[in-house]
Amino acid sequence: MRKKVTIAGAGLVGSLEAIYLAKRGFQVEVYERRPDMRKVELSAGRSINLALSARGWNALKAVGVDQYVEKMAIPMYKRVMHAVDGSLTDQQYGQDGEAIYSVSRGGLNQLLMNLAGEQENVNMHFNYKCVDVDLKSASATFEHNDGNQKNVDADMIIGADGAYSVIRSKMIKQDRFQYSQHYIEHGYKELTIPANSDGTYKLEVNALHIWPRGSYMLIALPNMDGSFTCTLFFPYEGEYSFNSLQTEQQVYGFFKEVFPDTLDLIPNLVEEYFQNPTSSLAIMRCNPWTVDDKVLLIGDAAHATVPFYGQGMNAGFEGSFVLDQLMQKHGEDWQACFDEYSKIRKPDGDGVQDLSMHNFIVMRDKTADPKFLLQKKIELHFSKKYPDKWLPLYSMVSFSTIRYSEAWEIGQQQEKLMQKVMDVPNIEDKWESYEVEQLMLSLIA
Ligand SMILES: Cc1cc2nc3c(=O)[nH]c(=O)nc-3n(C[C@H](O)[C@H](O)[C@H](O)COP(=O)(O)OP(=O)(O)OC[C@H]3O[C@@H](n4cnc5c(N)ncnc54)[C@H](O)[C@@H]3O)c2cc1C
Numbered sequence: 001m002r003k004k005v006t007i008a009g010a011g012l013v014g015s016l017e018a019i020y021l022a023k024r025g026f027q028v029e030v031y032e033r034r035p036d037m038r039k040v041e042l043s044a045g046r047s048i049n050l051a052l053s054a055r056g057w058n059a060l061k062a063v064g065v066d067q068y069v070e071k072m073a074i075p076m077y078k079r080v081m082h083a084v085d086g087s088l089t090d091q092q093y094g095q096d097g098e099a100i101y102s103v104s105r106g107g108l109n110q111l112l113m114n115l116a117g118e119q120e121n122v123n124m125h126f127n128y129k130c131v132d133v134d135l136k137s138a139s140a141t142f143e144h145n146d147g148n149q150k151n152v153d154a155d156m157i158i159g160a161d162g163a164y165s166v167i168r169s170k171m172i173k174q175d176r177f178q179y180s181q182h183y184i185e186h187g188y189k190e191l192t193i194p195a196n197s198d199g200t201y202k203l204e205v206n207a208l209h210i211w212p213r214g215s216y217m218l219i220a221l222p223n224m225d226g227s228f229t230c231t232l233f234f235p236y237e238g239e240y241s242f243n244s245l246q247t248e249q250q251v252y253g254f255f256k257e258v259f260p261d262t263l264d265l266i267p268n269l270v271e272e273y274f275q276n277p278t279s280s281l282a283i284m285r286c287n288p289w290t291v292d293d294k295v296l297l298i299g300d301a302a303h304a305t306v307p308f309y310g311q312g313m314n315a316g317f318e319g320s321f322v323l324d325q326l327m328q329k330h331g332e333d334w335q336a337c338f339d340e341y342s343k344i345r346k347p348d349g350d351g352v353q354d355l356s357m358h359n360f361i362v363m364r365d366k367t368a369d370p371k372f373l374l375q376k377k378i379e380l381h382f383s384k385k386y387p388d389k390w391l392p393l394y395s396m397v398s399f400s401t402i403r404y405s406e407a408w409e410i411g412q413q414q415e416k417l418m419q420k421v422m423d424v425p426n427i428e429d430k431w432e433s434y435e436v437e438q439l440m441l442s443l444i445a
Pocket residue numbers: 008009010011012013014031032033034046047049050051052128129130131160161162163164165166188231298299300301307309310311312313314315316
């Protein structure tokens with residue numbers, strides 16, 4: 001008889017995991033708290049679009065989904081920085097042709113649900129919220145919107161129920177279970193740059209736009225319809241903060257002073273600012289991610305992070321890929337599979353969280369610093385010449401599948417080394433010189 005798996009949560013990761021498990025021959029039942037997003041429009045919640053990069057593509061490709069996603073993905077080859085005076089600078093993300101991709105969250109989620117249901121015969125149950133789980137037997141209780149409850153027995157349950165996972169909250173009650181959650185002082189709000197009347201983009205399309213302003217920032221990612229979705233990452237408290245901007249005049253005045261070029265780009269700025277929700281951002285860590293051979297957390301339920309490296313979904317997708325490889329390796333021995341998954345993925349969950357916080361500082365602050373931009377240019381230049389000796393941190397994270405924990409460690413060593421290179425007198429004039437190249441080679445050696 002086919003083994004039965006229950007997945008709680010039909011978000012991005014739950015839906016992809018369902019495809020993976022169905023392809024392995026499991027009977028997969030997915031229970032999702034919300035209504036079917038393919039039939040009803042859901043109210044604004046998490047980001048409208050996301051950056052998909054190598055790890056995500058790799059996991060999608062392994063189950064043949066990448067070909068469908070390609071049709072809805074917009075390559076972003078570089079960052080474009082918008083200064084207060086309206087001047088633009090840019091920074092290529094990787095080597096020529098390397099890009100991260102803007103995809104619609106809803107579009108991608110719906111695609112994965114369709115593929116899971118239609119091609120893999122996964123059963124999806126909507127409006128069912130997981131309210132309880134027996135960790136020892138993998139049976140769970142789901143409550144329908146109408147108040148009725150049902151118990152579902154399975155051989156294994158996957159908690160893909162996101163950052164506020166109910167499955168994890170049951171695990172917390174176990175002895176010696178580690179859990180922490182840390183809300184950062186910033187929240188976010190989405191705003192829209194609509195398309196021009198002829199459907200064209202108001203900004204360069206193949207780029208991620210950033211307005212870096214020190215302790216906060218605005219970013220914009222392109223959508224297929226000619227619009228951009230902007231996200232304002234802003235503190236809750238302080239002189240310039242969600243709390244301090246209370247009136248229409250204050251919001252308009254702030255944008256006019258700090259993001260003046262956006263006034264023409266975001267026509268409904270003030271309305272959207274007050275209509276759209278302000279959402280919080282948190283890092284959630286826990287350990288272990290599994291209970292015996294019965295329960296496993298995946299995606300944000302295991303390692304919710306702040307969005308500054310654009311890696312939360314990519315990390316979740318990579319988790320599905322790794323789990324699948326371990327299932328291949330361990331066969332029916334789920335205990336061994338779960339143990340190894342928890343053991344090898346946990347450091348990478350921590351790694352992606354550390355990297356995400358690091359990149360917040362890079363994006364909001366350093367991308368406005370010419371010295372930082374030069375440093376990154378030197379790294380990219382050197383890496384092109386000596387790809388086996390140097391892969392810049394951004395490339396390790398976004399264009400490779402090197403483990404997050406390893407990338408974070410190597411990146412910190414690289415940073416120390418680059419400080420020495422940046423101390424070379426007149427580095428601005430001789431960054432491409434033989435002298436600098438030799439210095440880097442000797443430092444690496
Ligand atoms: C502003 C912002 C920007 C981001 N940008 C990026 C980016 O550019 N690139 C990137 O890789 N990542 C990005 N992320 C992170 C990404 O959104 C998440 O990592 C990803 O959505 C995690 O997927 P998930 O399926 O684990 O969780 P979710 O997407 O949260 O899905 C969980 C699902 O479970 C359901 N659910 C919850 N509780 C229950 C329950 N009790 N019972 C049943 N169902 C339940 C929910 O309704 C939901 O459908 C961003 C996040 C934010 C907030």
